[in-house]
Amino acid sequence: MMETRSIMIVGVGGQGTLLASRVIGSVLLTGGYDVKVSEVHGMSQRGGSVVTYVRYGDKVASPIIEKGQADLIISFELLEAARWVSYLKKGGKIITNTQQIEPMPVITGAVKYPENIVENIKAAGVDITAADALSLAVEAGTPKAVNVVLMGMVSKTVSFDEQVWLDALKQCVPPKVLDVNLKAFELGRGIA
Amino acid sequence: MSKLMLGNMAVARGLYEAGVDVVSSYPGTPSTEITEFAAKYDEMHTEWAPNEKVACEAAIGASIAGTRAFCGMKHVGLNVAADPLFTVSYSGVNGGLVIGVADDPGMHSSQNEQDSRHYAIAAKVPLVEPADSAECLLYTKAAFELSEKFDTPVILRLTTRIAHSQSVVSESERIPHETGEYVKNSEKYVMMPANARPRHAAVEKRTEALREYAENCPFNRVEMGGTKIGIITSGIAYQYAKEAFGDEASYLKLGLINPLPEKLIKDFAAKVDKLYVVEELDDIIETHCRKIGLSPVGKELFTYIGEYSPVYLREKILGEKAEYTEYPENVPVRPPVMCAGCPHRGLFYILHKLGVTVSGDIGCYTLGAAAPLSAMDTTICMGASVSGLHGFNVARKGEFEGKAVAVIGDSTFIHSGITGLINIAYNASNSTVIVLDNSITGMTGHQNNPANGYNIKGDPASAVDIEAVCRAVGIDRVRVVDPNDLKATEEAVKEELAAKAPSVIITRRPCALLKSVKHKPSAVVDSDKCRSCKACMKIGCPAISMSTGKAKIDNTLCVGCGVCGGLCKFDAIKEGV
Ligand SMILES: Cc1ncc(C[n+]2csc(CCOP(=O)(O)OP(=O)(O)O)c2C)c(N)n1
Numbered sequence: 166m167m168e169t170r171s172i173m174i175v176g177v178g179g180q181g182t183l184l185a186s187r188v189i190g191s192v193l194l195t196g197g198y199d200v201k202v203s204e205v206h207g208m209s210q211r212g213g214s215v216v217t218y219v220r221y222g223d224k225v226a227s228p229i230i231e232k233g234q235a236d237l238i239i240s241f242e243l244l245e246a247a248r249w250v251s252y253l254k255k256g257g258k259i260i261t262n263t264q265q266i267e268p269m270p271v272i273t274g275a276v277k278y279p280e281n282i283v284e285n286i287k288a289a290g291v292d293i294t295a296a297d298a299l300s301l302a303v304e305a306g307t308p309k310a311v312n313v314v315l316m317g318m319v320s321k322t323v324s325f326d327e328q329v330w331l332d333a334l335k336q337c338v339p340p341k342v343l344d345v346n347l348k349a350f351e352l353g354r355g356i357a
Numbered sequence: 358m359s360k361l362m363l364g365n366m367a368v369a370r371g372l373y374e375a376g377v378d379v380v381s382s383y384p385g386t387p388s389t390e391i392t393e394f395a396a397k398y399d400e401m402h403t404e405w406a407p408n409e410k411v412a413c414e415a416a417i418g419a420s421i422a423g424t425r426a427f428c429g430m431k432h433v434g435l436n437v438a439a440d441p442l443f444t445v446s447y448s449g450v451n452g453g454l455v456i457g458v459a460d461d462p463g464m465h466s467s468q469n470e471q472d473s474r475h476y477a478i479a480a481k482v483p484l485v486e487p488a489d490s491a492e493c494l495l496y497t498k499a500a501f502e503l504s505e506k507f508d509t510p511v512i513l514r515l516t517t518r519i520a521h522s523q524s525v526v527s528e529s530e531r532i533p534h535e536t537g538e539y540v541k542n543s544e545k546y547v548m549m550p551a552n553a554r555p556r557h558a559a560v561e562k563r564t565e566a567l568r569e570y571a572e573n574c575p576f577n578r579v580e581m582g583g584t585k586i587g588i589i590t591s592g593i594a595y596q597y598a599k600e601a602f603g604d605e606a607s608y609l610k611l612g613l614i615n616p617l618p619e620k621l622i623k624d625f626a627a628k629v630d631k632l633y634v635v636e637e638l639d640d641i642i643e644t645h646c647r648k649i650g651l652s653p654v655g656k657e658l659f660t661y662i663g664e665y666s667p668v669y670l671r672e673k674i675l676g677e678k679a680e681y682t683e684y685p686e687n688v689p690v691r692p693p694v695m696c697a698g699c700p701h702r703g704l705f706y707i708l709h710k711l712g713v714t715v716s717g718d719i720g721c722y723t724l725g726a727a728a729p730l731s732a733m734d735t736t737i738c739m740g741a742s743v744s745g746l747h748g749f750n751v752a753r754k755g756e757f758e759g760k761a762v763a764v765i766g767d768s769t770f771i772h773s774g775i776t777g778l779i780n781i782a783y784n785a786s787n788s789t790v791i792v793l794d795n796s797i798t799g800m801t802g803h804q805n806n807p808a809n810g811y812n813i814k815g816d817p818a819s820a821v822d823i824e825a826v827c828r829a830v831g832i833d834r835v836r837v838v839d840p841n842d843l844k845a846t847e848e849a850v851k852e853e854l855a856a857k858a859p860s861v862i863i864t865r866r867p868c869a870l871l872k873s874v875k876h877k878p879s880a881v882v883d884s885d886k887c888r889s890c891k892a893c894m895k896i897g898c899p900a901i902s903m904s905t906g907k908a909k910i911d912n913t914l915c916v917g918c919g920v921c922g923g924l925c926k927f928d929a930i931k932e933g934v
Contacts, residue, residue, distance in 0.1 A: 178693060179696070187523075190361050194359070194360075194361055199525060200361060200523070200524070200525065201522055201524045202361065203521065203522040203523075204363070204522070205465065206386055206387060206389075206466070206521055210693070210802070211694060211695070211721065211724065211800075212693055212695075212696060212899050213691055213692055213693035226599040226667075227597050227599070227600035227666070227667050228518060228593075229667075231666055231679060232668070232681040233679045233681030234679075244691070247684045247688050248688045250682075251681045251683045255680075266911075266914075267902045268691035269692060269727070269728070269897065269899065270690060271902070272897070272899065272901065272903075273729050273897070274891075274894075276687075278904065279686055279687075285684065285685055285686070286684070289682055
């Protein structure tokens, strides 16, 4: 029996992490796995730290992921990568956007936004890929496509046929904005 | 066809397949999506009611009329709907009646973590609890069968991790439910003492029958594995236990939580060396076990507080610890905040500036309690801002009448603010109530409500005239301001606090996240003019920061509301183009 694998999607409420988890969920289901996705709705979606768990394998019981268990963390924001790195399992991987969104304690001046996050994570022996997904999304046509740029990056790690990803995107993205999103996906896929 | 579905979506699918005709609910995380998905099926009449009591009573009416009916709510919603629940338990049903309630262990989005299972016991109604989306669909359908078979309302209980997790579900066709005959039957449906006494006896008889049913209910199942550890569990806790112990342990997985079986549990207990009860929140199953003479390990080992997890269970039962490495430095917290452009911000800035005491309520505006706005003194439950302010003012003999206000959102005002306002008028306190009308139920993810002119499908609907309601209940001083106009807002608050009469201020501006709201270009900072005085930081806007020493506006977040510009004495913040 295949061991259940765990992917975490972390970010800031409003960044579109839910859409990403749905695309990944759909890709994995097409891949023939049992899948569970645990989402966060409600209060924290108002600009708080948000996390979505995706677990897949032959048969998945728990929908949640705990410290030391994630095979892959996809972080939509740099500080969130630092916050959740303890959830990574030994040998796990992080894909992170380098975009910085200041949380309220930083905005009010109570604390500073930490520096050298990518370096610190690397120094801890973690495999991390960092890219400016926001700029690529803007290049694709809208800053809102950050999530899809990251999906493009992930598509190289969680490898399935590219077509499976494209089909999942088509299922989850409104037709009006599909073209922009396909472009964002390709730009992301080009990095990893 | 197999699909990934949220637990809530699977419940909605279950309603559809069960042939339900009427769904009446009030939103509340984590239950909201049940009703939102239900509204996508045209075969069902689906609606947002003004509150849970109304929703539950509408569903009861539909059941008595002979159709299958459902109402959905979050755990605290059942407090509001408890009154009809306890008596519909006596009257029973005609068409099947299911009440869906979603608990929130861990309080991801709630003001408490009460355990709804107590209600099933107290009201003497059956309660079923699914453990994944497939069971959400299955149990929803079965709950209607149970309801009709035993002439009882049934509670379908979810928790956040079931309601908001997606797992694989296969759909089937809708089987329309034939509307039963409606025959006047006052002995069954008119619950006055002479009729209610025999109905109570009927309830006790029903519970006996249900107890017997519980022994063989297909939703209570034994899964034998290793017999050193035996676990009685249900819902999400079952999944955690399965993940933690797999075949190492044996499980009695309960789906029908009220009433609980006796023989089934005793038989299972006899087969295992050590018996554990694993249930989040209160000791409902454990207490039942003790009542029937067993001594399982339960809350002496596991907490009453928050959520469990597989690692938690292994740690408690086997003493194992998880291994991981923390980030080497402190990571600043990221609490939720009012969005950039939120129309609540201007009002809270003024309330903070004036230093008034704020009797608060529940909604996005509860975020006004957080720094730097810090303008809220109390939050108890929906509606308590208005009624609580009255009590506060009466108790302090007028001392606070000129320096305390209540704040309440439009949906919350309709839900349970109006009765409190009647009390202010009727029992004459000089209270000032502020209704924050952003034309939507914001916190729970944008549901239309009776004051915004649209129904659940987005079709135009009758809209409550909030000003007229306030006047009609006896408040003469009623005025409307735009909360983004700081000057007018400050004036209004000062004047109404000074007035020697009860008053209502309606701060009216639609939520900035509504699709119908056109955003202006992001504001820009002229850094030559910025003197770093931080006046603009006092509104706690997530788009403004000082990390470079001067004010900086994040153009991906700013929607050009202009509130910060009004605070800058040096004219450094300009409208964008
Ligand atoms: C009895 C009860 N039902 C439902 C909820 C969930 N809930 C929290 S706030 C809220 C309504 C918020 O809408 P509104 O008052 O319009 O304020 P907004 O969030 O739009 O600012 C709801 C439904 C609750 N906390 N209590």
